[in-house]
Amino acid sequence: MRLRTGATSVGVFSLLWQLNEWLGPLDPTLVASPRLVLGALPEVLGDGLLSQHGPATVYALVAGFMPAVAVGILIGAVVGYSRRLTYLFEPLIMAFYVTPRIAFIPILIMWLGIGVSSRVAIVFLSAVFPVLMNSLTGVQTVDRLWLRSGAAFGATRMQAIRLVVIPGALSSIMAGVRLGFGRALIGVIVAEMYVSTAGIGKLIRLYQNSVRVDALFVVITAVTIFGLLGISLLRRVERRVSPWQEGMRW
Amino acid sequence: MSELRVENVCLRYESPDRESFLAVDNVSLTVQDGEFVAIVGPSGCGKSSLLFMVNGIAKRTSGVIRLGSAVVAGPSPSRALVFQEFALLPWRSIIRNVEFGLELMGVDKSRRREVAMTNLALVGLAQFENHLPHQLSGGMRQRVGIARALSVQPDILLMDEPFGALDAQTRQVMGTELLRIWERSRTKIIFVTHDIDEAIYLADRIIIMSASPGRIIDEIEVNLPRPRVGLTRSDPRFAKLHDRIWKVLESEVQESLARQFASNGK
Incomplete structure:
Protein backbone atom coordinates (compact mmCIF):
# COMPACT_ATOMS: atom_id res chain seq x y z
CA MET A 1 0.00 0.00 0.00
CA ARG A 2 2.64 2.44 1.11
CA LEU A 3 5.01 1.32 -1.61
CA ARG A 4 2.38 1.60 -4.33
CA THR A 5 1.28 5.06 -3.22
CA GLY A 6 4.89 6.21 -3.04
CA ALA A 7 5.62 4.82 -6.50
CA THR A 8 2.81 6.92 -7.94
CA SER A 9 4.56 10.23 -7.31
CA VAL A 10 7.77 8.97 -8.89
CA GLY A 11 5.80 7.61 -11.87
CA VAL A 12 3.82 10.80 -12.49
CA PHE A 13 6.96 12.90 -12.19
CA SER A 14 8.78 10.73 -14.76
CA LEU A 15 5.79 10.85 -17.09
CA LEU A 16 5.56 14.65 -17.04
CA TRP A 17 9.28 14.86 -17.55
CA GLN A 18 9.01 12.55 -20.55
CA LEU A 19 6.02 14.41 -22.00
CA ASN A 20 8.14 17.56 -22.05
CA GLU A 21 10.45 16.00 -24.63
CA TRP A 22 7.53 15.21 -26.97
CA LEU A 23 5.23 18.19 -26.47
CA GLY A 24 6.87 20.46 -24.00
CA PRO A 25 8.01 24.01 -23.86
CA LEU A 26 11.47 23.27 -22.51
CA ASP A 27 14.52 22.45 -24.59
CA PRO A 28 15.20 18.70 -24.22
CA THR A 29 18.95 19.14 -24.53
CA LEU A 30 18.83 21.30 -21.39
CA VAL A 31 16.31 19.37 -19.27
CA ALA A 32 16.74 15.92 -20.85
CA SER A 33 14.02 13.30 -20.33
CA PRO A 34 13.80 9.77 -18.93
CA ARG A 35 14.28 8.42 -22.46
CA LEU A 36 17.41 10.46 -23.09
CA VAL A 37 18.77 9.64 -19.65
CA LEU A 38 18.23 5.94 -20.23
CA GLY A 39 19.92 6.37 -23.60
CA ALA A 40 22.97 7.85 -21.94
CA LEU A 41 23.10 5.01 -19.44
CA PRO A 42 25.16 2.54 -21.52
CA GLU A 43 27.65 5.26 -22.36
CA VAL A 44 28.18 6.42 -18.77
CA LEU A 45 28.38 2.87 -17.48
CA GLY A 46 30.11 1.51 -20.59
CA ASP A 47 32.93 4.00 -20.62
CA GLY A 48 33.56 2.81 -17.12
CA LEU A 49 33.47 6.39 -15.98
CA LEU A 50 31.06 5.70 -13.14
CA SER A 51 32.94 2.64 -11.98
CA GLN A 52 36.15 4.57 -12.32
CA HIS A 53 35.04 7.59 -10.30
CA GLY A 54 32.55 5.96 -7.94
CA PRO A 55 34.98 4.09 -5.69
CA ALA A 56 36.96 7.26 -4.91
CA THR A 57 33.78 8.91 -3.66
CA VAL A 58 32.68 5.90 -1.66
CA TYR A 59 36.12 5.62 -0.15
CA ALA A 60 36.22 9.26 0.99
CA LEU A 61 32.68 8.95 2.29
CA VAL A 62 33.29 5.83 4.35
CA ALA A 63 36.69 6.94 5.60
CA GLY A 64 35.28 10.24 6.80
CA PHE A 65 31.84 9.14 7.93
CA MET A 66 32.79 6.23 10.20
CA PRO A 67 35.08 8.20 12.49
CA ALA A 68 32.61 11.10 12.40
CA VAL A 69 29.90 8.82 13.82
CA ALA A 70 32.17 7.44 16.53
CA VAL A 71 33.57 10.83 17.53
CA GLY A 72 30.20 12.57 17.30
CA ILE A 73 28.43 10.07 19.53
CA LEU A 74 31.22 9.95 22.09
CA ILE A 75 31.73 13.69 22.41
CA GLY A 76 28.00 14.32 22.30
CA ALA A 77 27.39 11.81 25.08
CA VAL A 78 30.21 12.97 27.33
CA VAL A 79 29.45 16.67 26.91
CA GLY A 80 25.67 16.21 27.12
CA TYR A 81 25.95 14.13 30.29
CA SER A 82 27.73 16.87 32.20
CA ARG A 83 26.02 20.18 32.71
CA ARG A 84 29.31 21.98 33.11
CA LEU A 85 30.76 20.57 29.89
CA THR A 86 27.52 21.45 28.11
CA TYR A 87 27.79 25.05 29.26
CA LEU A 88 31.43 25.09 28.21
CA PHE A 89 31.17 23.57 24.75
CA GLU A 90 27.64 24.13 23.53
CA PRO A 91 28.33 27.58 21.99
CA LEU A 92 31.35 26.26 20.10
CA ILE A 93 29.51 23.18 18.85
CA MET A 94 26.53 25.31 17.89
CA ALA A 95 28.79 27.69 15.92
CA PHE A 96 30.29 24.82 13.94
CA TYR A 97 26.88 23.26 13.46
CA VAL A 98 25.37 26.33 11.81
CA THR A 99 28.44 27.12 9.70
CA PRO A 100 28.26 25.37 6.32
CA ARG A 101 31.26 23.09 6.51
CA ILE A 102 31.72 23.14 2.76
CA ALA A 103 32.92 26.71 3.26
CA PHE A 104 36.03 25.15 4.78
CA ILE A 105 36.91 23.34 1.56
CA PRO A 106 39.42 25.97 0.35
CA ILE A 107 41.14 26.02 3.73
CA LEU A 108 41.30 22.23 3.91
CA ILE A 109 42.77 22.11 0.42
CA MET A 110 45.45 24.56 1.47
CA TRP A 111 46.21 22.42 4.49
CA LEU A 112 45.88 18.94 3.06
CA GLY A 113 46.26 19.36 -0.70
CA ILE A 114 43.87 18.32 -3.44
CA GLY A 115 44.18 14.62 -2.73
CA VAL A 116 41.90 12.27 -0.91
CA SER A 117 42.77 13.47 2.59
CA SER A 118 41.06 16.84 2.17
CA ARG A 119 37.93 15.07 0.94
CA VAL A 120 37.96 12.69 3.88
CA ALA A 121 38.35 15.71 6.13
CA ILE A 122 35.39 17.53 4.64
CA VAL A 123 33.23 14.42 4.94
CA PHE A 124 34.26 14.12 8.57
CA LEU A 125 33.48 17.76 9.31
CA SER A 126 30.19 17.60 7.44
CA ALA A 127 28.96 14.54 9.32
CA VAL A 128 30.39 15.00 12.78
CA PHE A 129 28.37 18.02 13.88
CA PRO A 130 24.88 16.73 13.07
CA VAL A 131 25.78 13.48 14.86
CA LEU A 132 27.24 15.41 17.77
CA MET A 133 24.32 17.84 18.09
CA ASN A 134 21.73 15.08 18.02
CA SER A 135 23.67 12.96 20.48
CA LEU A 136 23.97 15.94 22.78
CA THR A 137 20.25 16.68 22.67
CA GLY A 138 19.37 13.00 22.94
CA VAL A 139 21.56 12.57 25.98
CA GLN A 140 20.10 15.64 27.65
CA THR A 141 16.59 14.29 27.22
CA VAL A 142 17.32 10.77 28.46
CA ASP A 143 14.70 9.81 31.04
CA ARG A 144 15.99 10.77 34.49
CA LEU A 145 14.47 7.64 35.90
CA TRP A 146 16.82 5.47 33.85
CA LEU A 147 19.79 7.47 35.06
CA ARG A 148 18.55 7.16 38.62
CA SER A 149 18.28 3.40 38.37
CA GLY A 150 21.89 3.28 37.17
CA ALA A 151 23.04 5.63 39.91
CA ALA A 152 21.20 3.69 42.62
CA PHE A 153 23.11 0.54 41.69
CA GLY A 154 26.38 2.40 41.91
CA ALA A 155 27.13 3.04 38.22
CA THR A 156 30.33 4.96 37.57
CA ARG A 157 30.19 7.86 35.13
CA MET A 158 31.58 5.80 32.25
CA GLN A 159 29.21 2.91 33.05
CA ALA A 160 26.27 5.29 33.10
CA ILE A 161 27.28 6.75 29.73
CA ARG A 162 27.87 3.36 28.13
CA LEU A 163 24.96 1.41 29.58
CA VAL A 164 22.27 4.04 30.13
CA VAL A 165 22.96 7.32 28.37
CA ILE A 166 23.95 6.14 24.89
CA PRO A 167 21.33 3.38 24.58
CA GLY A 168 18.72 5.71 26.02
CA ALA A 169 19.54 8.41 23.50
CA LEU A 170 19.89 6.02 20.59
CA SER A 171 16.86 7.06 18.55
CA SER A 172 17.99 10.66 18.65
CA ILE A 173 21.59 9.63 17.92
CA MET A 174 20.50 7.59 14.91
CA ALA A 175 18.50 10.52 13.57
CA GLY A 176 21.75 12.48 13.77
CA VAL A 177 23.64 9.72 12.01
CA ARG A 178 21.16 9.76 9.12
CA LEU A 179 21.35 13.53 8.94
CA GLY A 180 25.15 13.31 9.05
CA PHE A 181 25.18 10.82 6.21
CA GLY A 182 23.22 13.23 4.02
CA ARG A 183 25.58 16.05 4.88
CA ALA A 184 28.59 13.86 4.23
CA LEU A 185 27.29 13.03 0.78
CA ILE A 186 26.88 16.72 -0.01
CA GLY A 187 30.34 17.42 1.40
CA VAL A 188 32.15 14.85 -0.67
CA ILE A 189 30.45 15.73 -3.97
CA VAL A 190 31.02 19.45 -3.53
CA ALA A 191 34.64 18.89 -2.56
CA GLU A 192 35.18 16.77 -5.64
CA MET A 193 33.54 19.38 -7.84
CA TYR A 194 35.62 22.12 -6.32
CA VAL A 195 38.96 20.61 -7.07
CA SER A 196 39.71 16.99 -7.33
CA THR A 197 41.55 14.34 -9.23
CA ALA A 198 38.81 11.76 -9.04
CA GLY A 199 35.31 11.05 -7.81
CA ILE A 200 31.68 11.57 -8.74
CA GLY A 201 32.00 15.34 -8.32
CA LYS A 202 34.84 15.32 -10.79
CA LEU A 203 32.70 13.31 -13.21
CA ILE A 204 29.92 15.86 -12.83
CA ARG A 205 32.36 18.60 -13.78
CA LEU A 206 33.51 16.63 -16.86
CA TYR A 207 29.95 16.27 -18.14
CA GLN A 208 29.20 19.87 -17.29
CA ASN A 209 32.04 20.95 -19.54
CA SER A 210 30.61 19.00 -22.46
CA VAL A 211 27.02 20.12 -21.69
CA ARG A 212 25.76 16.56 -21.31
CA VAL A 213 22.56 17.04 -19.32
CA ASP A 214 21.42 13.48 -20.04
CA ALA A 215 24.68 12.00 -18.73
CA LEU A 216 24.60 14.32 -15.73
CA PHE A 217 21.20 12.96 -14.80
CA VAL A 218 22.60 9.44 -14.95
CA VAL A 219 25.31 10.43 -12.50
CA ILE A 220 22.89 12.30 -10.25
CA THR A 221 20.50 9.36 -10.22
CA ALA A 222 23.37 7.07 -9.29
CA VAL A 223 24.14 9.35 -6.33
CA THR A 224 20.46 9.34 -5.38
CA ILE A 225 20.34 5.56 -5.39
CA PHE A 226 23.52 5.38 -3.39
CA GLY A 227 22.08 7.82 -0.83
CA LEU A 228 18.86 5.86 -0.54
CA LEU A 229 20.79 2.63 -0.03
CA GLY A 230 22.87 4.26 2.65
CA ILE A 231 19.83 5.59 4.50
CA SER A 232 18.01 2.27 4.36
CA LEU A 233 21.10 0.49 5.61
CA LEU A 234 21.24 2.92 8.54
CA ARG A 235 17.58 2.33 9.27
CA ARG A 236 18.23 -1.39 9.31
CA VAL A 237 21.10 -0.90 11.74
CA GLU A 238 18.81 1.22 13.91
CA ARG A 239 16.11 -1.42 14.05
CA ARG A 240 18.77 -3.94 14.93
CA VAL A 241 20.19 -2.00 17.83
CA SER A 242 16.97 -0.62 19.26
CA PRO A 243 14.08 -2.99 18.58
CA TRP A 244 12.24 -1.53 21.58
CA GLN A 245 11.55 1.65 19.62
CA GLU A 246 9.14 -0.38 17.54
CA GLY A 247 6.88 -0.78 20.52
CA MET A 248 5.98 1.71 23.15
CA ARG A 249 8.58 3.92 24.70
CA TRP A 250 8.71 1.60 27.64
CA MET B 1 25.03 -8.85 61.76
CA SER B 2 24.69 -5.64 59.82
CA GLU B 3 21.79 -3.68 61.15
CA LEU B 4 20.92 -0.38 59.52
CA ARG B 5 21.17 2.63 61.79
CA VAL B 6 19.92 6.02 60.73
CA GLU B 7 21.01 8.64 63.27
CA ASN B 8 19.71 12.21 63.41
CA VAL B 9 19.48 12.55 59.68
CA CYS B 10 18.31 15.80 58.09
CA LEU B 11 17.84 16.70 54.46
CA ARG B 12 17.68 20.33 53.49
CA TYR B 13 17.32 21.47 49.90
CA GLU B 14 19.26 24.66 49.32
CA SER B 15 18.39 26.83 46.41
CA PRO B 16 19.93 30.19 45.53
CA ASP B 17 16.69 31.83 44.48
CA ARG B 18 14.29 30.30 46.96
CA GLU B 19 14.07 29.72 50.66
CA SER B 20 15.82 26.53 51.68
CA PHE B 21 13.45 23.67 52.31
CA LEU B 22 13.75 21.14 55.10
CA ALA B 23 12.49 17.82 53.75
CA VAL B 24 13.60 15.42 56.47
CA ASP B 25 13.97 16.59 60.04
CA ASN B 26 16.21 14.74 62.47
CA VAL B 27 15.15 11.19 61.73
CA SER B 28 16.60 8.23 63.60
CA LEU B 29 15.64 4.62 63.11
CA THR B 30 17.08 1.15 63.20
CA VAL B 31 16.34 -1.87 61.06
CA GLN B 32 17.46 -5.23 62.41
CA ASP B 33 18.51 -8.18 60.29
CA GLY B 34 15.53 -10.02 58.89
CA GLU B 35 13.16 -7.21 59.79
CA PHE B 36 10.43 -5.81 57.56
CA VAL B 37 9.85 -2.15 58.36
CA ALA B 38 7.21 0.00 56.70
CA ILE B 39 7.22 3.78 56.66
CA VAL B 40 3.88 5.52 56.23
CA GLY B 41 3.23 9.22 56.01
CA PRO B 42 1.30 11.82 54.05
CA SER B 43 2.46 12.50 50.53
CA GLY B 44 5.40 14.85 50.29
CA CYS B 45 6.53 14.07 53.83
CA GLY B 46 10.04 13.10 52.81
CA LYS B 47 9.70 9.34 53.21
CA SER B 48 11.07 8.67 49.74
CA SER B 49 13.88 11.15 50.35
CA LEU B 50 14.78 9.20 53.46
CA LEU B 51 14.97 6.02 51.41
CA PHE B 52 17.14 7.72 48.79
CA MET B 53 19.52 8.88 51.52
CA VAL B 54 19.84 5.31 52.79
CA ASN B 55 20.69 4.20 49.26
CA GLY B 56 23.00 7.17 48.79
CA ILE B 57 21.64 8.79 45.61
CA ALA B 58 20.38 11.60 47.84
CA LYS B 59 23.00 13.23 50.06
CA ARG B 60 21.96 13.85 53.63
CA THR B 61 22.62 17.33 54.99
CA SER B 62 23.52 16.08 58.44
CA GLY B 63 23.45 12.96 60.55
CA VAL B 64 24.92 9.53 59.98
CA ILE B 65 23.67 6.38 58.28
CA ARG B 66 25.43 3.13 59.07
CA LEU B 67 25.02 -0.32 57.65
CA GLY B 68 26.85 -2.60 60.04
CA SER B 69 30.02 -0.68 60.80
CA ALA B 70 30.24 1.06 57.43
CA VAL B 71 29.07 4.65 57.05
CA VAL B 72 26.95 5.24 53.96
CA ALA B 73 28.89 7.56 51.64
CA GLY B 74 27.17 7.02 48.30
CA PRO B 75 24.93 4.71 46.32
CA SER B 76 25.65 1.01 46.58
CA PRO B 77 23.94 -2.14 45.35
CA SER B 78 24.16 -3.44 48.92
CA ARG B 79 21.30 -1.01 49.61
CA ALA B 80 19.21 -1.84 46.57
CA LEU B 81 16.30 0.35 45.52
CA VAL B 82 13.00 -0.72 44.04
CA PHE B 83 11.32 2.24 42.36
CA GLN B 84 7.67 3.18 42.26
CA PRO B 154 21.66 -6.60 48.97
CA ASP B 155 21.99 -6.27 52.74
CA ILE B 156 18.81 -4.27 52.68
CA LEU B 157 16.02 -3.81 50.18
CA LEU B 158 14.67 -0.26 49.90
CA MET B 159 11.22 -0.19 48.37
CA ASP B 160 9.80 3.20 47.41
CA GLU B 161 6.03 2.79 47.11
CA PRO B 162 6.75 -0.17 44.84
CA PHE B 163 3.10 -0.98 44.25
CA GLY B 164 1.94 2.63 44.07
CA ALA B 165 1.58 2.59 40.29
CA LEU B 166 -0.48 -0.61 40.26
CA ASP B 167 -4.23 -1.15 40.49
CA ALA B 168 -5.75 -2.27 43.79
CA GLN B 169 -6.10 -5.95 42.93
CA THR B 170 -2.61 -6.26 41.50
CA ARG B 171 -1.31 -4.52 44.64
CA GLN B 172 -2.93 -7.14 46.80
CA VAL B 173 -1.40 -10.00 44.84
CA MET B 174 2.00 -8.32 44.75
CA GLY B 175 1.95 -7.88 48.53
CA THR B 176 1.37 -11.58 49.08
CA GLU B 177 4.03 -12.35 46.48
CA LEU B 178 6.53 -10.06 48.19
CA LEU B 179 5.95 -11.77 51.53
CA ARG B 180 6.51 -15.16 49.95
CA ILE B 181 9.81 -13.98 48.48
CA TRP B 182 10.84 -12.29 51.70
CA GLU B 183 10.08 -15.34 53.86
CA ARG B 184 12.72 -17.17 51.83
CA SER B 185 15.56 -14.70 51.90
CA ARG B 186 14.66 -12.65 54.99
CA THR B 187 16.57 -9.72 53.58
CA LYS B 188 15.67 -6.75 55.71
CA ILE B 189 13.33 -4.33 54.02
CA ILE B 190 12.28 -0.73 54.33
CA PHE B 191 8.98 -0.38 52.55
CA VAL B 192 7.66 3.13 51.95
CA THR B 193 3.93 3.43 51.34
CA HIS B 194 0.98 5.67 52.00
CA ASP B 195 -1.33 2.68 52.24
CA ILE B 196 -1.92 1.81 55.89
CA ASP B 197 -3.43 -1.61 55.13
CA GLU B 198 -0.51 -2.52 52.96
CA ALA B 199 1.89 -1.56 55.73
CA ILE B 200 0.02 -3.64 58.33
CA TYR B 201 -0.22 -6.62 56.03
CA LEU B 202 3.49 -6.63 55.24
CA ALA B 203 5.54 -5.20 58.06
CA ASP B 204 6.87 -6.20 61.46
CA ARG B 205 7.00 -2.58 62.48
CA ILE B 206 5.44 0.57 61.10
CA ILE B 207 7.09 3.97 61.37
CA ILE B 208 4.76 6.92 61.01
CA MET B 209 6.09 10.18 59.63
CA SER B 210 4.67 13.66 60.02
CA ALA B 211 3.71 16.09 57.31
CA SER B 212 6.68 17.98 55.87
CA PRO B 213 9.29 18.42 57.23
CA GLY B 214 9.26 14.69 57.81
CA ARG B 215 9.81 13.62 61.41
CA ILE B 216 9.06 10.29 63.01
CA ILE B 217 5.99 10.74 65.17
CA ASP B 218 5.15 7.20 66.11
CA GLU B 219 6.25 3.63 65.76
CA ILE B 220 3.98 0.62 65.99
CA GLU B 221 4.78 -3.07 66.32
CA VAL B 222 2.59 -5.23 64.13
CA ASN B 223 1.98 -8.20 66.38
CA LEU B 224 0.21 -10.29 63.79
CA PRO B 225 1.44 -13.85 63.27
CA ARG B 226 3.16 -14.88 60.06
CA PRO B 227 2.55 -16.17 57.51
CA ARG B 228 -0.16 -13.60 56.95
CA VAL B 229 -1.57 -15.03 53.76
CA GLY B 230 -5.35 -14.97 54.08
CA LEU B 231 -5.33 -12.29 56.75
CA THR B 232 -8.13 -9.85 55.96
CA ARG B 233 -8.99 -6.32 56.84
CA SER B 234 -12.03 -7.50 58.73
CA ASP B 235 -9.82 -9.32 61.23
CA PRO B 236 -10.35 -7.39 64.48
CA ARG B 237 -6.61 -7.12 65.21
CA PHE B 238 -6.05 -5.72 61.75
CA ALA B 239 -8.83 -3.18 62.14
CA LYS B 240 -7.54 -2.13 65.54
CA LEU B 241 -4.05 -1.45 64.18
CA HIS B 242 -5.51 0.45 61.27
CA ASP B 243 -7.53 2.69 63.59
CA ARG B 244 -4.56 3.33 65.78
CA ILE B 245 -2.35 4.35 62.88
CA TRP B 246 -5.03 6.47 61.26
CA LYS B 247 -5.55 8.36 64.51
CA VAL B 248 -1.91 9.42 64.45
CA LEU B 249 -1.83 10.06 60.74
CA GLU B 250 -5.12 11.86 60.12
CA SER B 251 -4.13 15.27 61.39
CA GLU B 252 -0.83 15.03 59.49
CA VAL B 253 -2.60 14.24 56.25
CA GLN B 254 -4.94 17.17 56.82
CA GLU B 255 -2.04 19.46 57.49
CA SER B 256 -0.28 18.23 54.38
CA LEU B 257 -3.41 18.85 52.30
CA ALA B 258 -3.96 22.29 53.78
CA ARG B 259 -0.39 23.18 52.91
CA GLN B 260 -0.83 21.98 49.36
CA PHE B 261 -3.92 24.16 48.98
CA ALA B 262 -2.05 27.11 50.40
CA SER B 263 0.89 26.70 48.05
CA ASN B 264 -1.42 26.20 45.06
CA GLY B 265 -3.23 29.41 45.97
CA LYS B 266 -0.03 31.39 45.84
Missing part, protein backbone atom coordinates in the same frame (compact mmCIF):
# COMPACT_ATOMS: atom_id res chain seq x y z
CA GLU B 85 7.93 3.69 38.49
CA PHE B 86 9.90 0.43 38.08
CA ALA B 87 12.72 2.28 36.26
CA LEU B 88 13.53 -0.61 33.96
CA LEU B 89 15.66 0.09 30.90
CA PRO B 90 13.26 -0.27 27.96
CA TRP B 91 15.89 -1.38 25.44
CA ARG B 92 17.06 -4.29 27.57
CA SER B 93 15.37 -7.65 27.61
CA ILE B 94 13.88 -8.73 30.95
CA ILE B 95 16.82 -10.95 31.81
CA ARG B 96 19.29 -8.20 30.96
CA ASN B 97 17.37 -5.79 33.15
CA VAL B 98 17.67 -8.23 36.01
CA GLU B 99 21.40 -8.55 35.30
CA PHE B 100 21.89 -4.80 35.27
CA GLY B 101 23.10 -4.38 38.87
CA LEU B 102 25.44 -7.34 38.56
CA GLU B 103 26.85 -5.97 35.33
CA LEU B 104 27.64 -2.68 37.06
CA MET B 105 29.38 -4.63 39.81
CA GLY B 106 31.59 -6.31 37.20
CA VAL B 107 30.24 -9.84 37.69
CA ASP B 108 31.17 -11.95 34.69
CA LYS B 109 28.62 -12.82 32.07
CA SER B 110 27.83 -16.46 32.76
CA ARG B 111 27.65 -15.94 36.52
CA ARG B 112 25.32 -12.96 36.26
CA ARG B 113 23.04 -14.77 33.83
CA GLU B 114 22.81 -17.64 36.29
CA VAL B 115 22.00 -15.39 39.28
CA ALA B 116 19.53 -13.35 37.25
CA MET B 117 17.72 -16.48 36.05
CA THR B 118 17.39 -17.73 39.62
CA ASN B 119 15.84 -14.47 40.75
CA LEU B 120 13.63 -14.15 37.71
CA ALA B 121 12.30 -17.63 38.50
CA LEU B 122 11.80 -16.55 42.11
CA VAL B 123 9.43 -13.78 41.01
CA GLY B 124 7.72 -16.20 38.63
CA LEU B 125 8.83 -14.71 35.32
CA ALA B 126 11.40 -17.23 34.09
CA GLN B 127 9.59 -17.73 30.80
CA PHE B 128 9.67 -13.99 30.02
CA GLU B 129 13.44 -13.64 30.00
CA ASN B 130 13.62 -12.50 26.38
CA HIS B 131 10.66 -10.12 26.43
CA LEU B 132 11.07 -6.38 26.48
CA PRO B 133 9.65 -4.36 29.40
CA HIS B 134 6.88 -2.74 27.35
CA GLN B 135 5.49 -6.18 26.58
CA LEU B 136 4.81 -6.83 30.27
CA SER B 137 2.05 -5.56 32.55
CA GLY B 138 2.78 -3.14 35.38
CA GLY B 139 2.71 -5.85 38.00
CA MET B 140 5.10 -8.01 36.00
CA ARG B 141 7.44 -5.10 35.43
CA GLN B 142 7.66 -4.46 39.14
CA ARG B 143 8.48 -8.12 39.70
CA VAL B 144 11.38 -7.56 37.33
CA GLY B 145 12.34 -4.52 39.43
CA ILE B 146 12.32 -6.69 42.53
CA ALA B 147 14.32 -9.45 40.83
CA ARG B 148 16.87 -6.86 39.71
CA ALA B 149 17.25 -5.64 43.28
CA LEU B 150 17.46 -9.14 44.75
CA SER B 151 20.07 -10.24 42.23
CA VAL B 152 22.78 -8.06 43.72
CA GLN B 153 22.17 -9.82 47.06
